[in-house]
Amino acid sequence: MNQPFGELGRFAEPSLYILVSLSGGPKHGYAIMTDVEEISGAPMGPGTLYGALARLERRGLIEALEPEDRRRPYRLTGLGATTLQAQLESLNGFVRTGLARLDGTAS
Amino acid sequence: MSRLLRLYPRAWRDRYGDEFVELIREKPPTSLDTFDVMRGALDAWLHPQIVGQTPSRAPGGARLARLARAGAIAGGGLWIAGGLAMNSLPIDPDLGYKNSGMAVLVIVAAMVVTALAALATAGLPAVSRYAGIAALAILLGAVLTAMPWPVLIIGFFGYILATAAFGAILALWAGHAVGGLLAIAALVLSSMNTEDERALLTIPIGLAWIAVGALAFRRAPAATRA
Numbered sequence: 001m002n003q004p005f006g007e008l009g010r011f012a013e014p015s016l017y018i019l020v021s022l023s024g025g026p027k028h029g030y031a032i033m034t035d036v037e038e039i040s041g042a043p044m045g046p047g048t049l050y051g052a053l054a055r056l057e058r059r060g061l062i063e064a065l066e067p068e069d070r071r072r073p074y075r076l077t078g079l080g081a082t083t084l085q086a087q088l089e090s091l092n093g094f095v096r097t098g099l100a101r102l103d104g105t106a107s
Numbered sequence: 108m109s110r111l112l113r114l115y116p117r118a119w120r121d122r123y124g125d126e127f128v129e130l131i132r133e134k135p136p137t138s139l140d141t142f143d144v145m146r147g148a149l150d151a152w153l154h155p156q157i158v159g160q161t162p163s164r165a166p167g168g169a170r171l172a173r174l175a176r177a178g179a180i181a182g183g184g185l186w187i188a189g190g191l192a193m194n195s196l197p198i199d200p201d202l203g204y205k206n207s208g209m210a211v212l213v214i215v216a217a218m219v220v221t222a223l224a225a226l227a228t229a230g231l232p233a234v235s236r237y238a239g240i241a242a243l244a245i246l247l248g249a250v251l252t253a254m255p256w257p258v259l260i261i262g263f264f265g266y267i268l269a270t271a272a273f274g275a276i277l278a279l280w281a282g283h284a285v286g287g288l289l290a291i292a293a294l295v296l297s298s299m300n301t302e303d304e305r306a307l308l309t310i311p312i313g314l315a316w317i318a319v320g321a322l323a324f325r326r327a328p329a330a331t332r333a
Contacts, residue, residue, distance in 0.1 A: 029130040045140045046130055047147020050123055054156035070129040 014044055014052040019061065019076065019084040026065055026075035029053070056080070111141065114148035118157040146239050149226070171227045178224025179320030183313040185217030190309025193301055207301055214309065218249035218266055221316050225273050228323070238276045244269035267293050270312070274319075283323040289315040 014036075021027060021035040029049060036044045053074065056062045061080035065073045076084070112124060136144065153171070192210040199206045225242035248269050251262025270293035277286025292315035299308040 029126055030133045033130070033134065045143025045147075046127065046134075046136065047140075047143040047145070047150075049130075050127055051147045051150050051156075054119070054123065054151075058156045067126070070125045072126045 011048070011052040011055050014048050015056055015061075016084075016087060017044065018049070018052055018056060019080055019087075022062060022074060022076045023081065023084060026073040028068070028071040028073045030071070032074070111144045111148065114145065115151050116155065116157070118155070119151045122157050142240060142243055145243060149239065175224045175227040175323075176320045178220050178227060179316045179323075182217050182219075182221030182224055183316030183318075183320065185213055185220060186309045186313030186316060189214035189217055190299075190306050190313065193306035193309070194304060198302075204302055211301075215249065215253050217309075217313070218252055219246070221270075222246035222249045222266075224316070224320065225270075228277075237280065238273060241269050241273035241276055245273060264297065267297050274315070277319070277323060281323075283319070285315075285318045285322045289319050291315075 017036045017040055018032055020039060021032050024035070027035060029046075032053075033044055033046075033049055036049075053062070057064065057074070060077055061083055062074045063077050065075060112120060112127060115124075189210050192213060193207050196207055196210060198204060222242065222245040225238070225245050228238065228242065245266055248262045248264075248266030252259050252266060254262060271290040274286040274289030274291075274293060277283040277289065279286075289312070292311040296308055296312045299305055
């Protein structure tokens, strides 16, 4: 994946899922976990979730809102939205290239 | 699970502890989640993300590599010493078998030390994330081996399988061919018997751990699949 996802190491993929989840509006940890499981079809462990959240927050891609009870919601920042947009467009180009080549192979 | 939270650095707990515990309360963790949290805690020490958390308390890559190297060599030495001691013990005429308590302790110490070396290795950024899971399984096997029968035998074979997996990961993912030697030596260890000369089958795994410690981190791992 491209920067800044490349530097996230094993947290790159979970980070992308989290950004996509937060692009639908602010969510707290449990809501993100549930949403990511729906998006990806695979559960995300709590250690992975918070490892990725900490990295995204430190890089300014998400920000924490005021806690609601003991839950703390997170939302996408402007930088996070721009980064996600660029990342998804890059992936989209990759997918289109792959599918076009597959079509060429099949015909 | 809240006990596992204590594995995280204080700064991390201060920042994320409350919401993390709340998350665990809402979604009780599975055993896989427990491993995931342990890996997360290790990561939080190795790669501090919290402003104000001083990275100096967390071992850096070079220090981790030194720890891994020292642990693997020391653990390998303990494996050899334990096997030699076991082999030299006479059969106790009253018991009908070897009274090998001290030698067993040395071997359990070898297992724990090599498990910690594997954990330190897995913390290096250029080693596959699967190495961390295998390292935790090695540690679990070592701890269970210190338990009474029949748990100890489960732990012993768990250590063997996890070490074989760890060696294969080192060889296939991180480009350290000596990991293959460790995997083979671990499988050879499964034929060990404390009551006869097969006690010496601890020597191959001892030598393999020493080789891993001496050779695997003399250069940067070739591949990164973090």
